[in-house]
């Protein structure tokens with residue numbers, strides 16, 4: 133549970149501000165002046181500090197300078213409240229290291245800050261961290277911070293050992309020191325991550341670096357680290373930077389997943405869930421090339437439900453939709469993995485057969501025709517007509533499609549519920 137220290141000489145003011153923290157389930161300790169506040173802070177365990185400009189025995193900025201001099205609240209946000217906001221006083225407080233100043237008349241701003249701070253502080257992270265750190269003390273400190281956040285830690289002393297695990301481990305983030313046991317440095321770890329195949333190369337990397345070595349920090353960032361934490365590591369800073377990197381990563385993954393979904397929706401038919409015409413057009417160049425290179429026959433089958441307008445007119449559009457869904461299911465059940473089946477539009481479907489001889493393709497089509505005719509999709513007697521054309525040398529997709537379409541027209545003309553091959557027309 134988060135814990136706040138609240139310092140104000142007025143009992144009334146304390147109770148007002150205390151209620152803001154309590155609404156966020158933050159435990160509150162209170163002190164009525166600077167000296168009592170310093171004593172409480174010395175006990176440790178606070179996650180946020182909130183005090184007034186006028187503390188009775190000291191002014192706020194002076195009090196906070198003393199807190200910092202004694203290193204009593206490192207990495208803990210410090211908020212100062214003033215009854216009469218004055219720019220010079222606020223500037224002085226910020227110069228003393230105070231995180232934010234709020235006028236007491238604008239407690240809604242304080243409440244908003246506390247809300248965001250509480251959400252950030254209680255954020256639970258998940259996943260495995262690759263920690264590359266040769267110092268046992270630093271590794272233990274970092275591991276404790278990360279485990280408190282909900283992360284699992286795999287720690288290695290050398291770049292060589294850590295790099296060897298990269299291909300088969302599913303890390304969420306990499307945290308690496310620069311100087312390591314072994315011959316290689318943290319730079320090798322960073323480069324190895326960035327050279328991983330696919331999305332793994334985008335793993336967030338947080339480097340640990342000494343504060344005084346600017347050139348090295350620049351080198352680390354150029355090699356592909358996303359951020360760094362200066363050593364000695366401050367727990368709150370490490371937690372905040374890890375949180376930011378993982379949140380960014382999560383948002384990026386959500387965006388990538390949405391992008392995939394939109395891409396998939398663009399090539400799927402919403403009614404039947406079959407692929408659509410866009411997918412056929414995108415896939416055809418590959419299939420035509422495969423047929424030519426492997427000298428395999430490729431047959432295009434155009435399937436059109438007979439008198440579908442009548443079905444709509446007699447049974448209603450909704451039943452018409454049900455017929456289309458049921459016919460699509462029959463076709464999908466019959467299609468093998470190598471065959472490409474799409475809803476081309478309206479009541480028309482297209483199937484591409486690769487490898488079947490023209491005679492086999494005709495037999496397959498006739499079996500399908502029979503299945504549709506005997507299936508009574510959506511409880512209605514339904515038939516379909518089939519037009520086939522097998523790819524000729526040098527033929528384009530448009531030419532192939534137009535021959536299959538002519539064969540379909542012939543099937544309709546000859547009474548429907550039949551299969552016609554373009555090769556039999558001339």
Ligand SMILES: Nc1nc2c(ncn2[C@@H]2O[C@H](COP(=O)(O)OP(=O)(O)OP(=O)(O)O)[C@@H](O)[C@H]2O)c(=O)[nH]1
Pocket residue numbers: 403436437438439440441442444448449450451452453456477478479544548
């Ligand atoms: N229920 C439903 N009807 C559709 C859909 N898409 C197209 N249609 C209808 O399908 C009918 C197709 O009619 P036509 O092109 O005249 O063909 P047909 O009645 O099947 O006649 P033939 O093809 O000559 O056997 C039209 O009435 C369209 O409104 C759909 O998604 N759902």
